Structure formats: C-alpha cells, structure tokens
Amino acid sequence: MSSLLNQRDVEAAQQLRSVTRQSESIESNLITNERVIARVTDGIYRQAGSAIRELIANAYDADATWVSIKTDAPKFSRITVEDNGVGMSPDAVVHLLHNIGGSAKRTEQGQELGITSTGDPTISPKGRKLIGKLGIGIFSVSQLTHSFQIITKTQGDNFRTIVLVNLQQFADEPSNGDETEFKAGRYKVWREPTNDTDAHGTTIVLNSIRPQTRDSLRSEQLWSAIDNPLSEESAAKSLSSVPLYHIGRLDASDLHVEDRGRTQSLPWDEEDNPAEAFSKMVDSVWSYVQGRTSVKLADIFDTYLQMVWNLALALPLPYVEKNVLDETVADDWAYIYKISNATKGSAELVRSDNPLETLRELGGFSGMKHEASDFFVNIDGLSLRRPIKFRNLPLTQHVLKKPMIFLGSMREDFKGFPREVSAGPLEFEAYLFWTPKIAPTEHQGALIRIHGASGTLFDSTFLNYQVAELTRLRQITCEIFVKRGLEGALNIDRESFNTSHPHTVLLTRWLHSALRQLATAQKRQAQELREVVRYSATRSTEDRIRQIVAAANALRTDSEGVIPNVTIIRPGDKAPPLGKEISQQFRLQRLMDEIPGNNTPPSDGSLLKLKAITQVLAVYGVLDQLSPKEQDNLLGSILGVLEAESRG
Incomplete structure (x- = not known):
C-alpha cells in the first residue's frame, strides 16, 4: 500500500x-x-x-x-x-x-x-x-x-x-x-x-x-472583593459569598493566607484515599442541600473545585455509586416508565416480577456500557467519578416520595435520504430522572454524551424546550447516551451543537416529546397519590370521630344505648328508606336556612363533624327534648360555627 x-x-x-x-x-x-x-x-x-x-x-x-x-x-x-x-x-x-x-x-x-x-x-x-x-x-x-x-x-x-x-x-x-x-x-x-x-x-x-487563567483558578476575583471591600455592606456581602470549601488563597507575596489556623477548607480528610476523598466531595453537596430550596456549586466550591466536579461529569468515567441503568427494580424504589416514540405517544408504567432485573434490561437497552470501567483520572489526589446520585436522596414535602425514571431509546437510519442530507444513522439511549429536588442546580437539564464523553454538561433549557413547565424542569436530570451519529453536529469547541444539523433536530424533537410524556405521567401519578392521601386522611378522621362518639355512648349509657344513624340529605337527593336501626334524617337545605347570610354549601368535613355532634346529642337525649324546628335551628347553628372555623 x-x-x-x-x-x-x-x-x-x-x-x-x-x-x-x-x-x-x-x-x-x-x-x-x-x-x-x-x-x-x-x-x-x-x-x-x-x-x-x-x-x-x-x-x-x-x-x-x-x-x-x-x-x-x-x-x-x-x-x-x-x-x-x-x-x-x-x-x-x-x-x-x-x-x-x-x-x-x-x-x-x-x-x-x-x-x-x-x-x-x-x-x-x-x-x-x-x-x-x-x-x-x-x-x-x-x-x-x-x-x-x-x-x-x-x-x-x-x-x-x-x-x-x-x-x-x-x-x-x-x-x-x-x-x-x-x-x-x-x-x-x-x-x-x-x-x-x-x-x-x-x-x-x-x-x-x-x-487570567491563574487568577480564575485561584478565585482571585472573589478573594479580592473580600480583601478590598468598597463598603461595609459589600464587605458583609462578600464574606457571605465565600464558598464552604476552597483550596485556600495566597497573599501578594504568594504566601498562604491562614483563616482560623487553616489555609484551606476541604470536604475530605488528608488521610483519605483518592476514591474516598472524591466520594466525600460528592456527599458534601447532598449534606449542604438539607433544608435549602436549591444549592449551586458556587455556594459550596471555589472555582478550582468546580472545575474538578465538571471534569468528573464530562469524562467517560464510572459513576460515584452506580449508573441508574444498572440499578435493579428491587425494593420498588422508583416508578419506572418506558417512553413512547409514537407521535403523541404516552409513557407506560412498567413493572418486573424479577427483583434482579436492571433498568437497562427493563428498558430494552443494549448491554453497551456508557462509561469506561478501565479508565481512571486522578487530579491532585482525587479519583474522579461521575458525581450523579440516584439513591437515598433527601426527602421532601412532595406527595411523591419515590423518584420517577423514564427510559427511552431511538434509532433512525434516514432511509431514502442521501448521507450528505441526513449525515447518516443516529442511535441513542436515554433516561430522564425526576425527583422533587435536584442538587446541585447545575444538574438540572439534559446532558448529551457521545461515546461516553460530554463537553456540553447539563443544558438547563433541555435544548430550548418552550413549554411553561419551569418548576417541573428544575426537577429533572437527563442523560442521553449517543451510540452512533451526532458527532458531525458538534461545534469546534465540542461544547455546543449545530442546532440545524439533522441529528440535533431529531434528538431535540425526541427529547421534547419525552418531556411532555414525563409531565403527563408525573401529574397523573401525583394526582392519584393525593387522592389516596386525602382518602386516608378522611378515613383516619372518621375513625377518630367514631371513637369519640362511641366513648360518649359508653360514658352516658354504659354502652347499652344505641348510637343513631344520622343522615343529612342534600338538595336533590331522595331520602333513604328507614331501616331497622334507629335513624335520624335532616335536610341540609333546612339546616342552611338557619345560618344567617350564608348560602354556600358546607364542606364534607363540616358535615362529618355535624353528624358526630348530632349522634352525641342524641345519645344524651338532647334532641328528644326539642321540636323538629328547634332541632333544625340547633344543628344549623352548629353547622354555621363549624363552617366559620373551617373557612376562617
């Protein structure tokens, strides 16, 4: 040759x-x-x-x-x-x-x-x-x-x-x-x-x-603002912006500056091995997030430590714990969905009877790894790994206590199109991870990896997703693993994509469809859980009220009395037939007529309490001494008090 x-x-x-x-x-x-x-x-x-x-x-x-x-x-x-x-x-x-x-x-x-x-x-x-x-x-x-x-x-x-x-x-x-x-x-x-x-x-x-590079890595601008404040107000503001962890700083003579006897503040100990040190660096972010609505890397790390974090995120390295696709379905720790590639398709909730089945298998993905198990990077005593965690995240007040994971993949061969038009086949696998709080905030978005590596890091716009889902978008981490194609769409700095490239256009369209499916499924799942919570709370309230009525009956009648079945008939309802049990019926409209200046239908909670109060009054024989009109007047007044309390 x-x-x-x-x-x-x-x-x-x-x-x-x-x-x-x-x-x-x-x-x-x-x-x-x-x-x-x-x-x-x-x-x-x-x-x-x-x-x-x-x-x-x-x-x-x-x-x-x-x-x-x-x-x-x-x-x-x-x-x-x-x-x-x-x-x-x-x-x-x-x-x-x-x-x-x-x-x-x-x-x-x-x-x-x-x-x-x-x-x-x-x-x-x-x-x-x-x-x-x-x-x-x-x-x-x-x-x-x-x-x-x-x-x-x-x-x-x-x-x-x-x-x-x-x-x-x-x-x-x-x-x-x-x-x-x-x-x-x-x-x-x-x-x-x-x-x-x-x-x-x-x-x-x-x-x-x-x-300029040296000054940037030294966080020179930050330290200068602290050392040379323009005013007392700016001095206080600068001190409050000092990152929790930093590699220290130098004075004008390039000597280390001590603060409380220390020249630096690091989340790991000097005796930690490189892997332990980096794990502690990642854990420090999740420790800091407790009790805070959001956490930025700049709040925790200086410029150098932020660079280390971003290097770990970008490279084809193992994850700090485990790739979410290699997690199993054991413990029912997350809701797992499969994204549809059909036009206007919907994500489908998927389950497995095999607790050892991985999400990769559940999603029908290839066995191809998206990180290199034989490649390690050490920087100044830190062994880098991808700093993304999926398990044991902090609990929030959100009704969904488990994360939601959406699995999807696509292969497009562009058959019938010349290669110079289509740029050849495109194939990728992806997950979208929803949880109420993403930390750090820099992980909110979509990260695209080509053969395991990324120069773009997380794109918080999700490739310019225009739908007004700002709160939900801040709760999503997404990684897209490109197995074939898209390389031609990379700009020269490998930190951005040509948005008009056919592969970028197709991937963007897929991602936006996946986000729509995620939003629909997340709303539905949250609504179902809210209904369960409301039903559970109602049942719990009913049980407590039933116990109170039973206790009143035991005290008054030595449990010999019969607690009447109280029915309040709403407008338009037919009166239920009287059974063998002792029943008392009241029409809601007549009770409401007794409440001055209020024609608003009462809440279910107020009616539940009114029934219990009526039963207690019946057990004590109070209602037996009143005419039907007086009963309506009394119960209407009590209902008015209950409503005033609940709406106050």
Missing part, C-alpha cells in the same frame, strides 16, 4: 530518528492545514477546565487506563497531565506538529500512524470508540499557556520524543490574504535514549500559566 503521509512529513520523521541529543534538535515552524483553524491558538474554550478535559480525551483515545493531573494549587504556576496511553511515534509527532486541526483520527492515515485500530479507523488501537475528532486537543492548552512541553514514548522504542512548543496568537501573524498556511508558533523537538523499553505514554507539561 502506498503511503498516505505527506512526503515532507516522512522526511522530517526520518530526520528526527537520527537526532538523539538536545544539541542536535530540529527547529522549524508549526503549520496548520487551513488558516482559519489557526484561531485555535487564541483559545476557543470558555473555561480552563475545558482544555484539561481535551487533553484527558486525547489520553482516552490513546488507550490510557489512567491519567494523572498535578498542579501546585493554589499557585497554578505549573500543570502536568500524564497518561499511560500508547504514546506517539516520531511519525505521529511530526504529523501533529505539521497538521494542527488536521486530525488523522478516523482516517487511514491514523491507522498508518498507529493512533487508531488497523481494522477500523473509528476506534482506538484497543477498540475504544474515539471521542476526539478535530485534531486540536493538544493545542487546547493555548487556553492555559503559550509554552508547553510534550514527552512521549511508544512501547518497544528505546527512545522518547521531547517537544518544546511556543505558540503565537492568530492576531500576531500578518496576513497577505492569500496564505493557506499559518505559522502557529515555533517548536523544538529531539529524541533521548531511555532504559525502560516497555514504558509507554505521554506527558504534557504546562509552564507559565496565563495570568
């Missing part, structure tokens, strides 16, 4: 193999495929954590089983990202440096460079579905710094490759209007011998962190 690699790249790779000392290092220009892609060097991400996320995604695509991120927080003068992936050969390094934005992933070039499977260019060498695509991940670090180092090695190679990179901003490059290449910066690359031939992986060393 003829080589698909650029001849210039081949020659450069051959030259690199002969360079074994830094003094002989090759120096040249960084080159992009197209001028517009060079804008990546200006930083295309909104947050510093997004750039770190892209580096971790690169490690995942390189079949790493672990990634270790280390910072010198809260200084943030240096960040290293190390993995044990396959590493990069000299050919792959040269291709990377000469083709910013020209990713070899999902291409035959990727197979030749050893960065994808030899049998399928859409998967990693060991079979993972690739989550990176655009070839800009390594240069996402421009969000953090313009100076960094790459140290990489493949298994079996006696040398490791070292690259020093200095990026320049797009605005720094003069334009003549006709250039097809853009010099994104300078690099220096060489190879060094190593004794560990079997070692493999890549380390990215970020030096000279940008001041």
Whole structure:
C-alpha cells in the first residue's frame, strides 16, 4: 500500500530518528492545514477546565487506563497531565506538529500512524470508540499557556520524543490574504535514549500559566472583593459569598493566607484515599442541600473545585455509586416508565416480577456500557467519578416520595435520504430522572454524551424546550447516551451543537416529546397519590370521630344505648328508606336556612363533624327534648360555627 503521509512529513520523521541529543534538535515552524483553524491558538474554550478535559480525551483515545493531573494549587504556576496511553511515534509527532486541526483520527492515515485500530479507523488501537475528532486537543492548552512541553514514548522504542512548543496568537501573524498556511508558533523537538523499553505514554507539561487563567483558578476575583471591600455592606456581602470549601488563597507575596489556623477548607480528610476523598466531595453537596430550596456549586466550591466536579461529569468515567441503568427494580424504589416514540405517544408504567432485573434490561437497552470501567483520572489526589446520585436522596414535602425514571431509546437510519442530507444513522439511549429536588442546580437539564464523553454538561433549557413547565424542569436530570451519529453536529469547541444539523433536530424533537410524556405521567401519578392521601386522611378522621362518639355512648349509657344513624340529605337527593336501626334524617337545605347570610354549601368535613355532634346529642337525649324546628335551628347553628372555623 502506498503511503498516505505527506512526503515532507516522512522526511522530517526520518530526520528526527537520527537526532538523539538536545544539541542536535530540529527547529522549524508549526503549520496548520487551513488558516482559519489557526484561531485555535487564541483559545476557543470558555473555561480552563475545558482544555484539561481535551487533553484527558486525547489520553482516552490513546488507550490510557489512567491519567494523572498535578498542579501546585493554589499557585497554578505549573500543570502536568500524564497518561499511560500508547504514546506517539516520531511519525505521529511530526504529523501533529505539521497538521494542527488536521486530525488523522478516523482516517487511514491514523491507522498508518498507529493512533487508531488497523481494522477500523473509528476506534482506538484497543477498540475504544474515539471521542476526539478535530485534531486540536493538544493545542487546547493555548487556553492555559503559550509554552508547553510534550514527552512521549511508544512501547518497544528505546527512545522518547521531547517537544518544546511556543505558540503565537492568530492576531500576531500578518496576513497577505492569500496564505493557506499559518505559522502557529515555533517548536523544538529531539529524541533521548531511555532504559525502560516497555514504558509507554505521554506527558504534557504546562509552564507559565496565563495570568487570567491563574487568577480564575485561584478565585482571585472573589478573594479580592473580600480583601478590598468598597463598603461595609459589600464587605458583609462578600464574606457571605465565600464558598464552604476552597483550596485556600495566597497573599501578594504568594504566601498562604491562614483563616482560623487553616489555609484551606476541604470536604475530605488528608488521610483519605483518592476514591474516598472524591466520594466525600460528592456527599458534601447532598449534606449542604438539607433544608435549602436549591444549592449551586458556587455556594459550596471555589472555582478550582468546580472545575474538578465538571471534569468528573464530562469524562467517560464510572459513576460515584452506580449508573441508574444498572440499578435493579428491587425494593420498588422508583416508578419506572418506558417512553413512547409514537407521535403523541404516552409513557407506560412498567413493572418486573424479577427483583434482579436492571433498568437497562427493563428498558430494552443494549448491554453497551456508557462509561469506561478501565479508565481512571486522578487530579491532585482525587479519583474522579461521575458525581450523579440516584439513591437515598433527601426527602421532601412532595406527595411523591419515590423518584420517577423514564427510559427511552431511538434509532433512525434516514432511509431514502442521501448521507450528505441526513449525515447518516443516529442511535441513542436515554433516561430522564425526576425527583422533587435536584442538587446541585447545575444538574438540572439534559446532558448529551457521545461515546461516553460530554463537553456540553447539563443544558438547563433541555435544548430550548418552550413549554411553561419551569418548576417541573428544575426537577429533572437527563442523560442521553449517543451510540452512533451526532458527532458531525458538534461545534469546534465540542461544547455546543449545530442546532440545524439533522441529528440535533431529531434528538431535540425526541427529547421534547419525552418531556411532555414525563409531565403527563408525573401529574397523573401525583394526582392519584393525593387522592389516596386525602382518602386516608378522611378515613383516619372518621375513625377518630367514631371513637369519640362511641366513648360518649359508653360514658352516658354504659354502652347499652344505641348510637343513631344520622343522615343529612342534600338538595336533590331522595331520602333513604328507614331501616331497622334507629335513624335520624335532616335536610341540609333546612339546616342552611338557619345560618344567617350564608348560602354556600358546607364542606364534607363540616358535615362529618355535624353528624358526630348530632349522634352525641342524641345519645344524651338532647334532641328528644326539642321540636323538629328547634332541632333544625340547633344543628344549623352548629353547622354555621363549624363552617366559620373551617373557612376562617
């Protein structure tokens, strides 16, 4: 097979193999495929954590089983990202440096460079579905710094490759209007011998962190407002906004500032292992939510800890406890529904006689996992896992005491449409999790994962759902696991979607239908429970009242007397026939005529109490001494008092 690699790249790779000392290092220009892609060097991400996320995604695509991120927080003068992936050969390094934005992933070039499977260019060498695509991940670090180092090695190679990179901003490059290449910066690359031939992986060393990035990770704006308040009022307000947990802060001399003998406030203990520490971080959110209507991450964590949380949420990692789809139906802990894909369809309540059946099986989903069980990320002593909990959530005053889970899936092949129109098949599985209180509030919304990873996090608008269901939308967490398609709809930052893309349009339509079905089912379930609660409360009240009447009868007649059956006949009703038991009948209209200025029908509760009072009066013989008119007058007055109390 003829080589698909650029001849210039081949020659450069051959030259690199002969360079074994830094003094002989090759120096040249960084080159992009197209001028517009060079804008990546200006930083295309909104947050510093997004750039770190892209580096971790690169490690995942390189079949790493672990990634270790280390910072010198809260200084943030240096960040290293190390993995044990396959590493990069000299050919792959040269291709990377000469083709910013020209990713070899999902291409035959990727197979030749050893960065994808030899049998399928859409998967990693060991079979993972690739989550990176655009070839800009390594240069996402421009969000953090313009100076960094790459140290990489493949298994079996006696040398490791070292690259020093200095990026320049797009605005720094003069334009003549006709250039097809853009010099994104300078690099220096060489190879060094190593004794560990079997070692493999890549380390990215970020030096000279940008001041604005450093200040952001330090929560500099928050601490400055506290240290330099404009007024007493703003000082009090700033102090009240200090997050519960933080990594500490530095003074003007970069020394740690102590507060009550401590330099930081963390939800875990120093002796906790990385998994325990992160679990305590997640638990701290649910502990904080007790007694509060809502909790934001910013209320609990500083900027750095929020970044850690969002990284854990975005990556193809195991859940902190368990994926809800792997939960079983045992204990009847949730209402489980299946979403209909029919036009104007309704969600169907589903049950199982097998307590060990999982929600994945109940929903008819594939056995495909939506997280990697062989991929772990550690950042500064925290072992990250998806911080979403489904069990043992705080109780609320809502009538529904169990969560509701809606399971749905879709596959659309777009048969009859050209691929350039449909962008190919789309397939996904999803759950919508309803509970009265979602914590933190940043988890309210829909999170879309492509091959287990997400750059969008939770979209609180549910892809611009326009129906006025604001309260209910704040009670829903949704994850959509895309198995095939949608990648073409991702924008260059992988943090948003092209809303006009056919896959986005179809997924949006499905999600909005699912939300409508959820709302209908939730209203119906809540109404049924309210009726049960009301009926139970009425029965409970009736029982207590019946006991009071029985006690009056026992006291008055030594239980020898017969409690009369009192009937109050409503307007329009026929009088029931008198049975063998002692009965007393009163017409409601006549009783109401005795209540001055009130023609409103009395409540069922007032009538229930009136019947009991009438029985007590009968047991004591009071009614026997009154004429029918006087009885109506007495009972009408009592009814008026009861109504005045209930409506007051």
